[in-house]
Amino acid sequence: MVPLPDHLIVFTPSGRRGTVADDSSVLDAARSLGVDLDSVCGGRGICGRCQVMPMDGEFQKHGLTSSPSHLSALGEVEVAYRDRKGLAEGRRLGCMARISGALLVDVPAESQVHRQVVRKDVDLGSVEVDPVLHFYYVEVAEPQLDDPTGDVERLLRALADQWDLVGIAVEVRALLELQKALRKGAWAVTVAVRDGRDVVAAWPGYHDVKLGVAVDVGSTTIAGHLADLRTGDVLASAGRMNPQIRFGEDLMSRVSYVMMNPGGEIELTSAVRAALDELVGELVEQAGVDRRDVLEITLVGNPIMHHLALGLDPRPLGEAPFALVTDRAVSLPASELAIEAHPAARAYFLPCIAGHVGADTAGAILADRPQDRAGVQLLVDVGTNAEIVLGNGERLLAASSPTGPAFEGAQISSGQRAAPGAIERVRIDRDTLEPRFSVIGSEIWSDEEGFEEAVAEIGVNGICGSGIIEAVAELMLAGVMNSDGVIEGSAVERTDRVIADGRTFSYRLWGDILVTQNDIRAIQLAKAALYAGIRLLMDHLGSDTVDGIRLAGAFGSHIDVKYAMALGLLPDCDLEHVLSSGNAAGAGALIALLSGAARRDIESAVRKIEKIETATEPRFQEHFVEAMAIPHKTAAYPHLSRVVQLPERTTVPATRRRSRRRSQQEDV
């Protein structure tokens, strides 16, 4: 017998090459050469996941002449697949096409198991889609009278034989589903295996719909994405108010509600769970899919949202020492959160880091990966507290700083949330001291034509967080306010925008929207707390500078970094390296949804994070006092000063300076 010839085969984009026996399938060739080519049905021509493109022509680089005719002709199974699901021109099913000559085969991205997904709508960086749940199509032996094994045992045998899966168990909950699916599917089923260990669901025959939901449980907004766990595609995104708001606007007032109302935590838990369930409903409706195909849910949130969603008592988080129940990731059936989904669906809450640094920060770390970027990286998420992460390739430190809600527009006389009609950009003429501003919902500045018409409907309703920061910074830059944050009475002579307001002075922006002395005090306290927290972590890390800053959350995406730095919220940094990271927490939840490896990564990162408690560090108080001045009393801003001309530090009144000096001497 003449031996059958071997054929040279080259796969792109991997470039893997080798010779394979005549009549090998492309799928087998890919496997033998270690090429990443997907298959769910195990080479039966059902799933279509192993589609490849045989190339035509002479490829000198690869040293071969390839032709689609070097594959077996389109067979019955492929024709059936094409008629049923469609097969693009030139595409072949890798499991069915058999090799009869030299071939260059391209593996399109969607046929790769470990394809990189780069998302535009959600900033995921580059995530390898490899969720904790995998589907396997198996053909199980029929029961036989003389081999009285159970359905489970025959399934496990088939998984071992057909997929090399061993050490697998079937969850009790899935037994009935398996029993029915085996019979309905005539002993062919698709099973979902979680964590490479447990069969958690079964469908008759071939099944390939696998969805997940990632949720950021914020104290104000609950936002989520619905994703296809096979492709990583985001199919829908939605958000809704956190219904707990009726129990208190901010977190501490909700904890107070629980303290005042025994059993109140149950109401709060029910409220947030109902919202989670509704959110999932909205997402699947938007995407036109079945909520019973949702098999995984990931969640991030601050510690209090974390505890309330999980039905834990939030009160210990409301007072020192702010003890979490657990700083490990928590995984539980979605049904225990009263979320309607597939009965096997599990919810995975990313780990909290400390009593004030939640799973949202863990999510932000997962999305932002400060530890993977060069130099000293700072990640800041400003909410009622500021969560601060600082680190480099070797260490990661985290702290929470009690900024209070001023940056969110609360505690500000005309403050409001970042919503249409809120002033978000402010400039003050250095000479005339007249303001110009813009509001959310309009591109037109207040001194431009058409402004009145533009805001006729939305109104000019108040100042949001970024607006008040710019306003205070501009007051400083225009010389209306001194380094102590005092609006100087002398300015009354220069402009009627500065008005006496009892014993202090205010600056009138628009109508009755003022920046009052108290507003400035609130911003001063908040920014000093934020800066002091950051500076404390820099001390712990042993660094006086940062090389990059990421600002997470809504605050980070609205703020003009120049002003934040000028005001002294942040340490100096090359402005090109200061970026908004969008909803990094939510992106982290999505990454954990799409990748089991990412879960292990963040769990291990969180274990290693050094947690710094600002309340017990004397240096925090020192940094706080120094950071009260505007601009900052001692910190240098070399990068910023190339862009913004900071004023000389104005002196504090003599009496107050003396008393401060005394206390400093006492410290020495």
Add this chain to the structure above:
Amino acid sequence: MVPLPDHLIVFTPSGRRGTVADDSSVLDAARSLGVDLDSVCGGRGICGRCQVMPMDGEFQKHGLTSSPSHLSALGEVEVAYRDRKGLAEGRRLGCMARISGALLVDVPAESQVHRQVVRKDVDLGSVEVDPVLHFYYVEVAEPQLDDPTGDVERLLRALADQWDLVGIAVEVRALLELQKALRKGAWAVTVAVRDGRDVVAAWPGYHDVKLGVAVDVGSTTIAGHLADLRTGDVLASAGRMNPQIRFGEDLMSRVSYVMMNPGGEIELTSAVRAALDELVGELVEQAGVDRRDVLEITLVGNPIMHHLALGLDPRPLGEAPFALVTDRAVSLPASELAIEAHPAARAYFLPCIAGHVGADTAGAILADRPQDRAGVQLLVDVGTNAEIVLGNGERLLAASSPTGPAFEGAQISSGQRAAPGAIERVRIDRDTLEPRFSVIGSEIWSDEEGFEEAVAEIGVNGICGSGIIEAVAELMLAGVMNSDGVIEGSAVERTDRVIADGRTFSYRLWGDILVTQNDIRAIQLAKAALYAGIRLLMDHLGSDTVDGIRLAGAFGSHIDVKYAMALGLLPDCDLEHVLSSGNAAGAGALIALLSGAARRDIESAVRKIEKIETATEPRFQEHFVEAMAIPHKTAAYPHLSRVVQLPERTTVPATRRRSRRRSQQEDV
């Protein structure tokens, strides 16, 4: 400094001895010498589980003079314990009593962790009480501002430090309980750890109530025991009818109900689960305990009860090839069976062996341990089917034989269950052919004075399984019936007890209670099936004899073995080695409740059992035909014949003999 002296210490009953440093506690001494001395509170004088008895006198055998005064005086903690919980005269708390001289210390049985429990009321053999659930009292560090670890992490650290427990996780469900218990117990809690792996429950401070329920889910009766998981004591026992009876008396009619009524399996599941919940309620009420202290539940039952209790579809068990969903043990939260107990309670269903050989048989094997006794051992459980286990130290074989319900009194003209008023013992005078009998509920035989009065209330209502077996055997021994099982018409001449009944003859026992020809046929078919199943297993084992027989279940405890053997139900065996094993299945459930090792034992035994399917073995049919004759056509009964004089085998009528010979020749 003069070195402190060491002291000789001897523990009984273990006999372990050694020297320990002066001022060692008895508990520490026991641990250092490997003596089994219990402690739940970790040596804090709280639990009282380490009680010991210091002996007084000269013990030549042990070479020491011991005195209770060689222990430190009763201290504050022991006095407090004595006042609170009582401390018997002479007893000391091992953790508090410190050694100052030579000492003989007795460890009473209740202070041993691995005490052997020998039960009288339930035959457990000798079980080492070591359930899957262990309690640990721990003192957990309070949270600190500058060490922001979660409650879970501090608990696990304490378990590692105080109990050397590592690799532990806390179940999500227990988080809230733990959070509350830590604060209520001022950071001292007792936690329950299941399988040495998961913290599943937590109580504030010291807690030591740990109960379990073992249930035999029979098709007729559901019976259970409530046990103390610390001591192995059975605190209550109860039984109730299986409410599924309203859907059909026997198993197959219940499966038929499901086949005829879509969704009927849900009704059947609800019915049996409700009964399980009520049974637990009855047990805890009887014992005066709280059902929230029930933490473990074990279950046995035939495959159909197993599937229905677990909410699986029983229909595949109703027709060939009788495929189980699983032949592994199934463990699930008790709440999923709708049983109200501690929220952490788990239910463990022993493994089924094959489609007709259930977890009840696994339980019987666990209780009876045929594999651990010398020689070839036979275990038979007779119900609607007979479950048969045969084996020796090396192999275990199991089969189910389709006896039908005749042995339970069904399919018998005057048959009834074994209940008051049922004839259970029958003798027929060899000369007069007059019967005498006794009924369940009365000790007086029918020919004795006072019988009429004795049965006036309960009546003589029918014949139960053991009664019909004795009746048929006596008809044979009295020569009324021939080897073919035919009541001979010639007997009419000898007694008016034999009456023509159409074309056949019946024997009148009492009033209108007859033994008809059809009754004998039913018994013949049943006993031939049972014998053939046993014989088939003997063939597979390669043995012509059995050395011991255990008869499980109600049938086994009522039957007179002589008659069963004379009739040919069972193979020959020394009658002294034929015993009733009581409710061996229920005893097995109790053993699995008290011992985690027993669970692993039976799981591994079941995996190794050789399952024989009678329906597909041609030899079963051959054995069945040979076993129809009464007495058995070919089997020898040397042991039995020392006790009972079996009649010569009477010939079959010539015409029928010829036809049988012909068919035998055709077989050759």
